[in-house]
Amino acid sequence: DYSHLLQRDVEVLVYQVGDNRVASLITDITQRRRDQNALQISEARLRRLVDSNIIGIIYADVNGRIMLANDAFLNLVGYTREEMQAGLVNWVSMTPSEFLPLDVKGVAEANQRGACTPYEKEYISKDGRRVPVLIGYAHFNESSPPFIAFVLDLTARKQVEARLETYALQLERSNRELQEFAFVASHDLQEPLRKIQAFGDRLKIALGDRLDDNERDYLDRMQNSATRMRNMVNDLLAL
Numbered sequence: 038d039y040s041h042l043l044q045r046d047v048e049v050l051v052y053q054v055g056d057n058r059v060a061s062l063i064t065d066i067t068q069r070r071r072d073q074n075a076l077q078i079s080e081a082r083l084r085r086l087v088d089s090n091i092i093g094i095i096y097a098d099v100n101g102r103i104m105l106a107n108d109a110f111l112n113l114v115g116y117t118r119e120e121m122q123a124g125l126v127n128w129v130s131m132t133p134s135e136f137l138p139l140d141v142k143g144v145a146e147a148n149q150r151g152a153c154t155p156y157e158k159e160y161i162s163k164d165g166r167r168v169p170v171l172i173g174y175a176h177f178n179e180s181s182p183p184f185i186a187f188v189l190d191l192t193a194r195k196q197v198e199a200r201l202e203t204y205a206l207q208l209e210r211s212n213r214e215l216q217e218f219a220f221v222a223s224h225d226l227q228e229p230l231r232k233i234q235a236f237g238d239r240l241k242i243a244l245g246d247r248l249d250d251n252e253r254d255y256l257d258r259m260q261n262s263a264t265r266m267r268n269m270v271n272d273l274l275a276l
Contacts, residue, residue: 046070093170093188099144101129110188113170115163131160133167147176147184157191169195219274226270233263 040047046069050062093110097103103126111118116126132140136158143153155173162168174186237260241248248256 093190095128095186095188096183097128097186098183101127103128104183113162113168113188113190114160115166128160131162133159133161143172143174144184147174151176160188168192222270222274227267230263230267230270234260237263 038047038049039045043065045065046067048064048066050064052060052062054060091109093113094107095103095110096105102124103121106118106121106126108118111121111126114126114131120126129137129140139156139158143156147153152175153173155171157169157171160168160170169191171189171191172186174184176184237256240256241253244252
């Protein structure tokens with residue numbers, strides 16, 4: 038208990054050493070009590086995090102046995118708490134074979150430095166769906182090494198990425214079509230305009246003074262229209 042006289046936390050053991058005689062051993066446990074209080078506070082904070090169900094949290098070993106899981110994780114993989122307590126929820130058996138090497142690498146890293154670098158993988162839920170997740174875990178230095186892991190559902194993000202990939206493919210196809218149109222506009226559409234202007238110049242040179250004012254005006258209008266059309270095509274290409 039706390040000793041007001043000593044102003045310390047103490048543990049008192051009293052022994053009978055003879056008739057009407059006792060011996061007492063008083064141990065200062067102030068630091069131990071502080072450590073216990075700090076541990077209780079830390080455990081309470083961790084429990085609040087687990088129970089908040091912001092992300093999935095599990096307490097598991099390297100063999101796949103899950104000893105503790107919050108509702109966020111169980112809902113993610115589609116199992117009940119009773120099934121977990123019966124040992125039916127195993128993170129190794131829920132992992133597709135192609136992701137197991139990532140888990141082996143992550144466990145080795147956690148064993149070496151205490152935590153792994155978070156990485157993406159998938160779980161197979163109870164109904165057979167593949168659930169993309171981001172996972173990271175820390176290793177506790179105990180004789181039978183358990184891990185505490187966070188599991189973040191990436192389903193929504195993957196759906197957005199898939200839509201963006203579809204949009205990117207559509208944009209790429211549109212860009213190819215636009216490039217094809219630009220090629221046609223810059224070559225095929227302008228070729229007749231160049232001929233109109235070129236043959237108009239030849240007519241002016243060949244006929245020279247034999248052209249009356251009206252005929253020369255007709256040729257000028259024809260060439261000016263071709264020039265305006267070329268400018269319109271060039272503006273369209275710029276757009």
